[in-house]
Amino acid sequence: MFDGRAPGLSSGAVHPGREAVEQVFRQERGRILATLIRILGDIDLGEEALAAALEAALAQWPGEGTPANPRAWLIRTARNKAVDQIRRRALLDEKRAEMESEAALDREGGDEIDDEVAVRDDQLRLIFTCCHPALAVEAQVALTLRTLCGLETEEIARAFLVPAPTMAQRLVRAKGKIREARIPYRVPDAEDLPERLDAVLAVVYLVFNEGYAASSGAELIRRDLCAEAIRLARLLVELLPGESEARALLALMLLTDARRAARVDAAGEMVLLEDQDRSRWDRGAIQEGLALVEAALRAGPPGAYALQAAIAGVHARAARAEETDWREIAALYGVLRVANPSGVVALNHAAAVAMAEGPAAGLRLMDALAAEGSLAGYHLLPAARADLLRRLGRLPEAAAAYREALSLVGNDTDRRFLERRLAQVSPARA
Amino acid sequence: MQYMLLIYDNEAEMLGRRTGSTDVMMAEYREFTDSILKSGNLKAGDALQPTSTATCVRIRNGKTLTTDGPFAETKEQLGGYYLIEAKDLDEATKIAARVPSAKSGTVEVRPVRVFAG
Numbered sequence: 001m002f003d004g005r006a007p008g009l010s011s012g013a014v015h016p017g018r019e020a021v022e023q024v025f026r027q028e029r030g031r032i033l034a035t036l037i038r039i040l041g042d043i044d045l046g047e048e049a050l051a052a053a054l055e056a057a058l059a060q061w062p063g064e065g066t067p068a069n070p071r072a073w074l075i076r077t078a079r080n081k082a083v084d085q086i087r088r089r090a091l092l093d094e095k096r097a098e099m100e101s102e103a104a105l106d107r108e109g110g111d112e113i114d115d116e117v118a119v120r121d122d123q124l125r126l127i128f129t130c131c132h133p134a135l136a137v138e139a140q141v142a143l144t145l146r147t148l149c150g151l152e153t154e155e156i157a158r159a160f161l162v163p164a165p166t167m168a169q170r171l172v173r174a175k176g177k178i179r180e181a182r183i184p185y186r187v188p189d190a191e192d193l194p195e196r197l198d199a200v201l202a203v204v205y206l207v208f209n210e211g212y213a214a215s216s217g218a219e220l221i222r223r224d225l226c227a228e229a230i231r232l233a234r235l236l237v238e239l240l241p242g243e244s245e246a247r248a249l250l251a252l253m254l255l256t257d258a259r260r261a262a263r264v265d266a267a268g269e270m271v272l273l274e275d276q277d278r279s280r281w282d283r284g285a286i287q288e289g290l291a292l293v294e295a296a297l298r299a300g301p302p303g304a305y306a307l308q309a310a311i312a313g314v315h316a317r318a319a320r321a322e323e324t325d326w327r328e329i330a331a332l333y334g335v336l337r338v339a340n341p342s343g344v345v346a347l348n349h350a351a352a353v354a355m356a357e358g359p360a361a362g363l364r365l366m367d368a369l370a371a372e373g374s375l376a377g378y379h380l381l382p383a384a385r386a387d388l389l390r391r392l393g394r395l396p397e398a399a400a401a402y403r404e405a406l407s408l409v410g411n412d413t414d415r416r417f418l419e420r421r422l423a424q425v426s427p428a429r430a
Numbered sequence: 431m432q433y434m435l436l437i438y439d440n441e442a443e444m445l446g447r448r449t450g451s452t453d454v455m456m457a458e459y460r461e462f463t464d465s466i467l468k469s470g471n472l473k474a475g476d477a478l479q480p481t482s483t484a485t486c487v488r489i490r491n492g493k494t495l496t497t498d499g500p501f502a503e504t505k506e507q508l509g510g511y512y513l514i515e516a517k518d519l520d521e522a523t524k525i526a527a528r529v530p531s532a533k534s535g536t537v538e539v540r541p542v543r544v545f546a547g
Contacts, residue, residue: 132519134519134523180541181519181539181541182517182518182519182541183518183520184517184518184520188520
């Protein structure tokens with residue numbers, strides 16, 4: 001039944017080398033895998049079939065030429081390999097369920113394979129399955145990076161600073177639950193869509209923040225995480241054009257990522273927003289981000305991502321730090337505090353008020369926040385208080401707050417920054 | 431595909447409730463059970479006597495040990511179950527969310543294992 005030539009090789013086809021085959025494969029991998037998972041109803045089966053199809057392509061394309069439609073060829077080949085596999089297994093243990101899925105496979109025509117829309121819908125289905133609320137958030141993130149972004153298990157493990165066997169176990173468990181509890185491959189109904197999309201966007205933003213949080217070590221992989229998060233958001237915007245929060249999240253990430261080059265100095269030290277060399281900001285990303293924010297804000301009452309993107313947009317528009325419209329930012333944070341009450345948002349609101357109305361006004365809000373205790377253990381609260389106390393000239397209190405922040409800080413870049421500031425506010429030693 | 435809905439609730443609170451609110455809950459359960467019977471999702475379901483009636487049995491070193499009380503002391507106790515038919519986890523969790531005790535306690539959704547052959 002399986003004939004590698006089935007989809008037809010174009011006459012006078014190019015005869016690609018191994019690298020060219022692998023390049024096509026890399027480009028198409030995500031789309032093909034999503035379709036295979038839908039057809040086969042199982043992530044593991046999809047991954048195995050995809051690997052088998054790559055092997056077949058490497059064996060045939062260099063000699064026989066690249067097929068006219070490489071994606072369709074790969075999907076058809078992978079599907080046929082999976083049917084062989086299922087038949088073999090079915091002969092061994094006569095599993096009813098597998099016979100059923102084989103019957104389903106036989107019903108699958110070949111037409112939908114070439115259909116661009118069907119392929120995109122498959123990716124959307126897969127995103128909602130990977131980010132299903134019945135899976136733990138860490139598992140949602142890992143599955144999304146593995147199946148939709150094509151990251152290797154070891155890469156995901158390194159990015160999240162988890163031992164590789166732990167990450168592998170996490171993926172096995174999640175895939176097992178999808179299979180055994182029958183988590184569906186389906187785009188949620190309209191009534192469930194807002195809540196389910198929130199979960200998807202949260203995973204995408206988590207991936208981005210994990211990549212953006214400057215920390216020593218695996219920095220290159222972490223940069224990849226930002227790129228993957230942006231790629232996923234682009235995909236969501238394309239697939240769900242009516243969802244303004246998806247658009248807003250893409251804007252937020254583009255505007256934040258635009259500052260990447262200016263965030264760290266030549267010595268690898270963190271540079272605060274106000275001290276950044278704004279000529280090093282990525283203008284293209286800013287332009288795209290600003291246009292997306294405007295579209296998201298025009299779409300109706302702004303959600304949490306639209307407000308955050310609007311704030312990032314105000315920063316991006318200021319050619320110099322002194323030109324930042326802090327009143328606008330404080331007002332946006334005020335709305336965000338209502339839409340999305342959290343200690344971190346309240347802290348940012350207080351910091352913006354300090355910039356708009358002076359350090360004393362900001363300090364009052366931060367002291368209230370410290371008394372309320374929701375941010376206990378979070379180093380940025382004492383760090384921000386320390387900064388305002390420093391600006392107010394209350395240096396001994398500032399030093400105490402820097403010391404408190406240092407006792408809580410986890411990452412080295414922030415630690416070095418706080419140590420420098422502590423030295424500045426401490427009386428010089430004789 | 432079959433799912434077991436295991437209903438956990440705070441037994442002490444349930445027993446402490448006034449008769450009126452117990453009647454309301456009973457009526458809600460009757461209504462819910464009727465609705466999943468009509469929709470064809472119901473396979474089986476029962477309420478259990480409280481954990482004060484529970485007995486645990488274990489065999490250790492060949493000897494049968496019988497002890498008073500439930501398997502584990504927890505804040506919420508198993509108080510009943512439904513066995514339902516649903517096409518996937520989404521349908522099962524939607525039904526679970528309609529179990530009256532979901533508002534006060536927890537409904538655990540467990541797929542029923544199918545053994546081949």
